[in-house]
Amino acid sequence: MIPPHAHLPINLLTASFNNTAATYKFYWFLSILEEVENGQHYIPKQKLFTGMVAASWYTINYFHVSFGKQDQLHEKVKEIAVVESISIDEDRNTIKKKLNNSSRLITQKLLWHFDKQVPHRFLSPWFPSIAENKSEVHKASGQFENNCLYALDQTHLTINPVWTDYLSKNAGILKSFCYWKLSLYLQKHNPNVPDIPNKLIKPARRNSLTKQRKVWDTVIEELGGVDCIYTNTRLYKNAFAIEHFIPYAFVSHDLLWNLIPANSSFNSSKSDKLPRMEIYFDTFYSLQKSAIEIIKYKLPREKLLEDYLSIFPDLENISELTEENKLKFKSTITPLITIAENNGFEYML
DSSP: OOOOOSSSOHHHHHHTTTTOOSSHHHHHHHHHHHHHHTTOSEEEHHHHHHHHHHHHHIIIIISOOOOOTTOHHHHHHHHHHHHHTOOTTOOHHHHHHHHHHOOOHHHHHHHHGGGGTHHHHTTTTTOTTTTTOHHHHHHHHHTTGGGOSEEEOSSEEEEOHHHHHHHHHTHHHHHHHHHHHHHHHHHHHOTTOSOGGGGSSOOSSOOOOHHHHHHHHHHHHHHTOEEOTTTOOEEBTTBOEEEESSOHHHHOOOOGGGEEEEOHHHHHHHTTOBOOHHHHHHHHHHHHHHHHHHHHHHOTTOGGGGGGTTTOTTGGGOSSOOHHHHHHHHHHHHHHHHHHHHTTOOBOO
16 A cells, blocks of 8 residues: 555554544645655644645635534634635645744644644554553654654654655655545545545646637527526627536536536626526526537537536437426536535525
């Protein structure tokens, strides 16, 4: 699973992620690895705590992935977002800088909450008989007993020198292992949420929607314009925004069946809000119905037509979208809206 070593207890490091009841172990280890990669071996705990918050920020605040009801990291990150007024999609390094420089006592309290359990409990496989006793683990780790990963004191963590080379050389593999374990954990707690692995790290950039826009240009040109389903304003070729009906932050894809043209200013204000099905689905479906029929006629070889196959597997043989197909479309979208709501996405006002 992770690279072996002739003289290190790799099995104990692996065991740190067994029977995980919260996410803190994953983010704690990822934060340690990031510091080791930067050449740090005597590391302030607060720096690691801010690393945990920053690493989990996008998953919690942007994608609204649930960490489980008992998870304290999820709760504290949400509180810090409010206290520090940091945007939901802020850059990781900016978050770390803001938190490390924050003078707010409540922020410090929220960060140091993790010191109650996280640092010493991670070492449980090395010290199973005293794992619950923070002071005893501090004492034992200070002597690097059992070749433990690090030593603890009140304010800092010191990487065991015998582990330094292993962590540095294998940091990439170890992070991948950690993210894999984390994705399995989060998928278990979010069984109906799509694409969990791609919601663990903020992407460097969103995919371009140029191809989807060209398709909608063809549809709009054929119809002589369409009405925005939200504002009723008339939209014309090259004068609209591409809008995700179900927020991208939930579905994490750009499939054409979830994309429609919309008023540009409204699209910006809608952000990651959910549309109310009872208000908007009929007009959404009508627009999609027209799109499918026009694309099949005007652009029969358009590969984006395949985006609809998850809803209409026999799309090639559909001559027109009937009421039955409308119900099929609705039965695909409605559960996604409900799950997104349950995960904390809000409805449009």
